[in-house]
Amino acid sequence: MLDQSTICAISTSPGIGAIAVIRLSGEKAINITNQVFKSPAENKKLIDQKANTLHFGQLVSKKEIIDEVIVALFKAPNSFTGENIVEISCHGSVFIQQKILELLVENGARMARPGEFTQRAFMNGKMDLSQAEAVADVIASSNAASHRLALNQMRGGFSKEIKNLRDQLLHFTAMIELELDFSEEDVEFADRSALKNLTEQIELLLGKLKDSFQLGNAIKNGIPVAIVGETNVGKSTLLNVLLNEDKAIVSEIHGTTRDVIEDVINIQGTAFRFFDTAGIRKTTETIESLGIERSYSKLEQAQIVLLVLDLANPVELMLSRLEKIKNRINNQELIIVGNKADIGGNEKIKELTSEIVLNDKEDLVFISAKAKYNIESLIQLLKEKSHIDEIASQDVIVTNARHYEILKNAHEAIERVSKGLDEGITGDFLAQDIRECLHYLGEITGEINTEEVLGHIFKFFCIGK
């Protein structure tokens, strides 16, 4: 199943840089590089060099010097892939990078497929599948919270949890299957009440893991925040002010529907994905003309709803807006933002504060986006309602959609076991459901894998990893 060829790829970001790194992996990685490498030291050959060493020299193609490079040698099995690895640091011109790849291919390497280095690391037992998947997440993560999750998973945090569950289940199934061997004797090796106990524990844990996906996904892609309110209440200004808080990466994602615009903003290490449900920042239409139904149709996707009110408006109008929104939201956190506090006047602030009765999922804050007044309080509320600190304290968070799907299946299987125990079904039926659960969990770590699954996982990697 494991392809024995030596693969090569540009591993650094495409484009021009001071340097670029081209990576080879495979049995012949060092031999192939050796064929095209010329050291200034006479008679020095790469194949004679120790592992984990660096060598300066030239890459030469038919006597023409392609570049002056530094070559790094890693030897099997002590490398990322578990195979021989050569990393060539060259000058970062696109031309040189292409030339070197051509040279390596001419000399017996082949171009790597996306993620093929990591796939080989998995195949050679250097990491399990969930760790390999996390490598891509580590590279893609753009904020502190998602980075921490991905790195933890890459280092095996998630795998440990799954392996634990699997071990318990294996014990379980062994006992049941022992019973089946002695089925004519009607013995019970597996104490049913102890089993029931264990099943419930596993059910709880799988459920917790499964449920963590929503939060994990939010961390990975940004906590979804719906920003709602009339035109001209200052939503754009507010978003711009929050954007300025962001000293790191900013990106704009265009939603799948044309009328939802998303801004991912990192606020103090956590990504928030703000979306304007009515998309009124892009059109000149008002919420009214779009219809209240449509404008709030994306609300259910939000974890936090940010209602922006214009304190210049009459209090009754603001209260009616709030009422409408409250009728629309289900379980979400709500932050009521009184904007233009600098011109709205203290009277209205007092009146609103006394009129609005807040439940434990609601908060009221007065700011001025334009004057940048009290923005810190709003950010504080956003961070609290993101539950990012609770999440960070949790051991394991599921961030991967594939894992979520599998956990859902595993959870269903273990629920059937639990129900079966209650109904006193026979051991062979129990064993079947347990084995199904075991199978699913094995799919996460890669103990059970198919080429199709692997192909699907690694095709989303970048080339060179």
Add this chain to the structure above:
Amino acid sequence: MLDQSTICAISTSPGIGAIAVIRLSGEKAINITNQVFKSPAENKKLIDQKANTLHFGQLVSKKEIIDEVIVALFKAPNSFTGENIVEISCHGSVFIQQKILELLVENGARMARPGEFTQRAFMNGKMDLSQAEAVADVIASSNAASHRLALNQMRGGFSKEIKNLRDQLLHFTAMIELELDFSEEDVEFADRSALKNLTEQIELLLGKLKDSFQLGNAIKNGIPVAIVGETNVGKSTLLNVLLNEDKAIVSEIHGTTRDVIEDVINIQGTAFRFFDTAGIRKTTETIESLGIERSYSKLEQAQIVLLVLDLANPVELMLSRLEKIKNRINNQELIIVGNKADIGGNEKIKELTSEIVLNDKEDLVFISAKAKYNIESLIQLLKEKSHIDEIASQDVIVTNARHYEILKNAHEAIERVSKGLDEGITGDFLAQDIRECLHYLGEITGEINTEEVLGHIFKFFCIGK
């Protein structure tokens, strides 16, 4: 003069990649990295490790793991900069790259300025100034010809030539100055006819180098080819066909004037910069309406003029176009392209061939851009007229505008020496001009440099080199 601080920068292309490399240089490069590096092997410290070795471990900030990395150690003076260098290979997320930079800066490194690594290599005597300048050219080169020139210069080809000249001049000036010491005795240590001989040699060589700049510049930025002809003769189709020959990098450069459009096309390793003098590909105006003066106003910038004729037109009309163009060009190579050869008919091809008398700078070729007929012949002509092979066989080509300016000055100074010798001026005047020439040549290699010159040179580098 040399800043002793330890500098750091991301050296690979900005953006997300499988891996990224962060580079430190300076006395404390290894110490700083050691402070934040944790090896899985207990008690293993980076500061105890040998030069040119690789080490796997974690970068840790206040007990939090930032990433798992490979650290490469180089020790002074055997490194690119001549200082201690550490190269950290990390996962290529933008977030991680930023985090690691922050961590290094917190621990005593400072962000490098553009080109500062190479500047340090120059300051520490690892390369002369013209070699250092060539590093940027190597990184920027996007075709085989310019790459070869830049790499040759980086490896010292140009410097050798300049050093040679300087040595000869130094001998020269020593003799003259010896005369000045004995001026009252009216001796001639420097044989004037031998000096005249040497001066002429140097004059010739400097002139050759100076003149090579036009070609060098053409190789670096593409051989300038003016493509002229009426609308609808097939110029766009021809450019597209040539573009398809290009398997590598294609870019479109918008000229400084709105009516000149440039396409840089790599043809078999050489860049050609095609420009349509009338810009008629962008407008619907004809050459006639723009006025013949304006349409051909850029012709003098071309090394090669490509006149495209439509064989569907009457022969007289084509001959008159050719006549007009011939009156416009001075010294350039001319390729007369009879297009639409597939529909133009053999009669016209015969007639044109017999009517047109070609001099040694002119060629006639019949093609069909649409049918892709005989394009190879046209490419062959372009390559011949680019003189790229002659250039490649030449030892040294000047590609750098700063060098060109200096060579021009040096050439003028040596011309004054030659003239002075003819006119029998006194030794002290001769010596002054020779010293001026020496000074200029020293500016190329950096033996004579000012902070201003250095600042100007390195500010165009990318950060991390």
